[in-house]
Amino acid sequence: MLEGKAVIEDTDMPDKMQIQAMASAYEALDLYDVFDCTSIAAHIKKEFDTKYGSGWQCVVGSSFGCFFTHSKGTFVYFTLETLNFLIFKGASYLI
Amino acid sequence: MEGAQEELERRSKFLKSLIQKKKTIEQQEQHDHLQHNNVRVRACDMPLPLQNRAFRCARDLLDSMPSKKLDSKRLALTLKKEFDTSYGPAWHCIVGTSFGSYVTHSFGGFVYFSIDKVYVLLFKTAVEPLDHS
Numbered sequence: 001m002l003e004g005k006a007v008i009e010d011t012d013m014p015d016k017m018q019i020q021a022m023a024s025a026y027e028a029l030d031l032y033d034v035f036d037c038t039s040i041a042a043h044i045k046k047e048f049d050t051k052y053g054s055g056w057q058c059v060v061g062s063s064f065g066c067f068f069t070h071s072k073g074t075f076v077y078f079t080l081e082t083l084n085f086l087i088f089k090g091a092s093y094l095i
Numbered sequence: 096m097e098g099a100q101e102e103l104e105r106r107s108k109f110l111k112s113l114i115q116k117k118k119t120i121e122q123q124e125q126h127d128h129l130q131h132n133n134v135r136v137r138a139c140d141m142p143l144p145l146q147n148r149a150f151r152c153a154r155d156l157l158d159s160m161p162s163k164k165l166d167s168k169r170l171a172l173t174l175k176k177e178f179d180t181s182y183g184p185a186w187h188c189i190v191g192t193s194f195g196s197y198v199t200h201s202f203g204g205f206v207y208f209s210i211d212k213v214y215v216l217l218f219k220t221a222v223e224p225l226d227h228s
Contacts, residue, residue, distance in 0.1 A: 036195070037193075037195025038197060040195065041195050041197040045198070045199075049199075054199065057187065057196070059194055059195075059196040060194060060195050061191060061195060063167075063194065064167060064190060064192075065166070065168035065169075065190050066168070066187070066189040066190065067172040067188050068175065068187035068188070068189075069175075069187065090187055090199075
């Protein structure tokens with residue numbers, strides 16, 4: 001099992017949400033190949049949109065840099081196996 | 096009356112051909128521009144002027160980097176700040192050689208392109224008013 005192998009690099013998320021982020025990542029890695037970063041990102045983003053409202057963004061990969069603006073308390077960056085995971089919520093309107 | 100009808104049709108065709116010609120020229124110019132800057136658009140939902148702004152910004156910064164070493168963070172920061180300043184918040188930018196993503200973006204605020212050997216994802220999300228609770 002992979003539980004416990006993820007390492008949080010940076011976050012301003014509540015603990016419970018962090019746990020959900022890592023759980024979603026484990027789930028995604030069970031479902032998809034480690035090279036299919038887009039499907040992994042899609043799985044996690046959809047999970048968060050469902051649980052915590054729309055407007056979540058997810059980036060998964062082994063080599064990237066980024067800059068973004070996120071809502072308060074909605075950002076986590078962690079590593080798991082060979083991949084890096086970035087999850088954040090860009091502020092969004094609910095129409 | 097028939098003469099007037101024919102004249103209207105002739106003018107209509109002329110205008111249509113002018114519009115088409117202009118579009119063709121614009122597309123050709125865009126293609127030339129991309130080729131020259133070694134840019135390839137992978138996916139896009141963005142007006143042309145904004146696209147060109149992103150490409151030019153990326154090109155200028157990559158050219159200014161010493162020994163061509165890629166600084167993903169710096170490129171991402173530069174693009175995000177330029178777009179936040181010019182087109183309003185909030186833009187997000189991911190730069191790298193190996194990543195996948197899944198995002199929700201504002202209408203007309205998304206471009207994914209490659210320049211040299213690096214990939215750039217630039218997109219915009221709506222900004223929520225601050226919660227004053």
